[in-house]
Amino acid sequence: MGLKEFYKLRNDFILIGLTGRMGGGTHDVGDILCSKQYSNYFDENDNKNLILKDEIDQIKKNNINEGLKYEILHSFIKGEDNFTSFQRLKYKSVILFQFLFDCKKDNKEEFRDNIIKIILDIGQYKKFVNERFGSDSDSTDFINKELKDFLEENLTGNIVDFFKIEGENLHEFFENSIDNIQCQRIGNFFFSAEFTDFAEKFFDTLDLYSHSIRIRFVHILAYMYRICGKINLESSLKIDDGEEKGTLESKNIYFNAKTIKYLVKVYKRTFGTCNIVIDSLKNSFEVNYFRERFSGFYLVAVNRDEDSRVIKLENKINNISPKIGAKDDILKTVKFDKTEYKTDNFKDGNFAAVDVENCIQKSDYHIYIDKEIKTENVYADEESEVELKYADRFRLTKPQVLNLVNSQIDNYDFQKKIDDKNTFSYKSCDLQILKLICLIKQPGIITPSALERCMQIAFNAKYNSGCISRQVGAVVTDKSYSIKGVGWNEVPEGQTPCSLRSIYEFKDGFSNPSVFTDFEKNGRYEDDNKSFKDKIVESLNSVPVEFKDELNGRNCPYCFKEFHNSFEGQKNQVHTRSLHAEENAMLQITKYGGQPLKGGHLFTTASPCELCSKKAFQLGIQNIFYIDPYPGISRKQILKGGNNEISNPNLYMYQGVVGRGFNKLYEPFMSIKDETKLRTKIKPVENDKVKIKTIKNILEKEMKNDTAMKDKLDEIFKDDRNVIKKLTDLLKKGLENSSE
CATH class of the missing domain: 1.20.5 (Single alpha-helices involved in coiled-coils or other helix-helix interfaces)
Structure with missing residues (x-):
């Protein structure tokens, strides 16, 4: 019995959203998924296939069960229709499509001039801290000359004719077109080589002036659509200045996401099946939209080590050779990358800004692109075979290897460390993509790895946290990945977490006095002799009373650290009420009997801070796996602070499935035994x-x-x-x- 119909929904509709930092590798992963030649990589004699098989053989030598899993995946992907290339849907092309709709005119010259005018208007409608196209004479001249020349040559009659659309509402146009012949016209235009090439060349032209300003231009457009639903400078200015906040913005926050939704529908109705990669998503509220809207949506975070990521950005910009100067453009791009990663505008109700960090935290699958080390070329003339293995496995630089060999080798069982099955090695990007596609196509085809099992428990544990700022989970295991402690950031046992307390009890009277500390109820500040309670009430009285109605029955907790630091005029982390997730997990072991952790592993949803890193170091933790980097100097100051390289814990960014994707990708549609019987009719001969x-x-x-x-x-x-x-x-x- 064939089961094609059984898996039809899963195979015919796959929507992968890529997310990650600039230079992290989202475009690289998109290139692989959308390559028409990718399926050829699994031909027996293809070079990439041979490399992949060699990697699987190495995994199998280290851990036969894990190696067998990858052999199963490698065999599955070669099956008929088990891999079909994806259609790439670039986010910036969607923004350009919307922008052209707002600029549309009936003839080419007016259309071209309106594009130029609106770009310059965006750069001039207010005074900006950062440069934009049109904010100074040089960029204005560039737009009026180079971009105008580009449009003159590339704004073809087909593009002008397509945008001869009546009405000013793009989504109404989609709604009226989705069930008629116009739907196919949209699909044939947006996904055509003509529009794809136009979009690429449009952005490449802007890059010639400045890559960083071009990226900012796309962000500005995306931001305006999220708050206004169109290019509306007047409304954008009012929202930027604090007027109309929460009206236009809440109504249009999903505008870009809805456009993508319509384009996905158009693609499916035009071409039948729908395997699409969105490259890439950087607003977590748009991520939530796709997660709620499409059961076949998977968010994939892609990253690489910090040095490689920055080098990739530098190389890209150096190759462009922008007019403002490569060095200046690199600095601005790196700065902008940090801004879009760590932005916390959403905390002030500005949901339209990018927040890459939150997108990464919501991801279903994490791909980490490790440095590709070709040891046979790098060290072949000077180091022994053992030294080469060491450099490759632990990713040390040549001087570090030489220093280790000269000063430490006599006192350390070097080969035992190399051969230790407990040592972790990153999987290649190709192998990670292979695993993702196989699990999407055939959920539960293999079971989770030990790393995925432990990280998923840490991920689930974080939701126990009563911290109202950030929830973090952690798991501590021995060297065999047997879990010894589970923790989350939380107040000590016997205290009440912040999420269960209400700030209004300071004003309305303590109905639950035991959940507040003596300092909160009676403590005073020396500078003005005001009590903590008085200052809290003063803070509450400064807020218009009608805002309390916005709670609509919800609790109103508060963060003690935030208020206390503000009252003292300091920023002191020591005033947090909660234990960190990592130290909580470690303390659970001591609390309930104590077990050795030397050579074990720490899994945490956020990389450990300086304090937790010291505790992990002292306990002899060998490997630390994390999802989201924590700001600070813990890696350079603590985790690399040992007297020799071998004693330092290894810090690894996580690879694999986690979160909501865990059940979606590892829960089989039916038992493997039953499905195998249905497919093969194999059953034991009856006695x-x-x-x-x-x-x-x-x-x-x-x-x-x-x-x-x-x-x-x-x-x-x-x-x-x-x-x-x-x-x-x-x-x-x-x-x-x-x-x-």
Whole structure:
């Protein structure tokens, strides 16, 4: 029995959203998924396939069960229709599509001039801290000359004709087109080589002036659509200045996401199946929209080590050779990357800004692109084979290897460290993508790795946290990945977490006095002799009373650290009420009996701070796996602070499935045993004794009232070896007699 129809929904609709920092590798992963030649990589003699098989063999040597999993995946991907290339849907192309709709005019010259005008208007409608196209004379001249020349040559009649659309509302246009012939026209235009090439060349032209300003231009457009639903400078200015906040913005926050939704629908109705990669998403509220809207949506975070990521940005900009100067453009791009990663505008109600960090935290699958080290070329002339393995496995620089060999090798069992199955190695990007596609196409085709199992428990544990600022989970294991402690950031046992307390009790009276500390109820500040309670009430009185109605029955907790630091005019982390997740997990072990952790592992949803790093170091933790980097100097100051490289814990950014994707990708549609039987019809050969017993039961039922015949039957069935022959002989005689 074929099961194609059974998996049809999963195979015919896959929507992968990529997210990550600039230079992190989202475009690289998109290139692989959308490559028409990717399926050829699994041909037996293809070079990439041979490299992949070699990697799987290495995994198998280190851990046979993990190696067998990847062999199963490698075999599956080569099956008929188990991989089809994806259609790339670039986010910036969607923004350009919306922008052209707002700029549209009936003839080419007016269309071109309106594009130029609106770009310059965006750069001039207010005074900005950062440069934009049109904010100074140089960028204005560039737009008026180079971009205008580009549009003159590339704004074809087909593009102008397509945007001869009546009305000013793009989404109304989609709604009116989705069920008629216009739907196919949209699909054939947006996904055409003509529009794709136009979009690429449009942005490449802007890059020639400044890559960083071009990125900012796309962000500005995306921001305006999220708050206004169109390019509306007047409304944008009012929102930027604090007017109309929460009206236009809340109404249009999903505008870009809805445009993508319509384009996905258009693609499916135009081309049948729908395997699409969105490259890339950087607003977590848009991520939530896709997660709620499409069951076949998977968010994939892509990253690489910090040095490689920055080098990739530098190389890209150096190759562009922008007009403002590569060095200046690199600095601005790196600065902008940090801004879009760590932005916390959403905390002030500005949901339209990018927040890459939150997108990464919501991801279903994490791809980490490790440095590709070709040890045979780098060290072949000077180091021994063991030294090469060491450099490759622990990713040390040549001087570090030489220093280690010269000063530490005599006192350390070097080969034991190299051969230790507990040592972790990153999987290649190709292998990670192979695993993702196989799990999407065939959920539960393999079971989770030990790393995924532990990280998923840490991920789930974080939701126990009563911290109202950030929830973090952690798991501590021994060297065999047996879990010894689970923790989350939380107040000590016996205290009440912040999420369960209400700030209004300071004003309305303490209905639950035991959940507040003595300092909160009676403590005073020396500078003005005001009590903590007085300052809290003063803070509450400064807020218009109608804002309390916005709670709509919800609790109103508060963060003690935030208020206390503000009252003291300081920023002191020591005033947090909660234990960190990592130290909580470690303390659980001590609290309930104590077990050795030397050589073990720490899994945490956020990389450990300086304090937790010191505790992990002291406990002898060998490997630390994390999802989201924590700001600070813990890696350089603590985790690399040992007297020799070997004693330092290894810090690894996580690779694999986690979060909501864990159940989606690892829960099989039916048991593997049942599906295998349905597909192959393979079942065990039935034992003759079972057959004989079945025949005897049938005959006994027919002869239940004939004792004599039952006795004869028992006589025949005494000898199991010959019973079939005896019955056959009797049947033959009966048939012969009946024929006479």
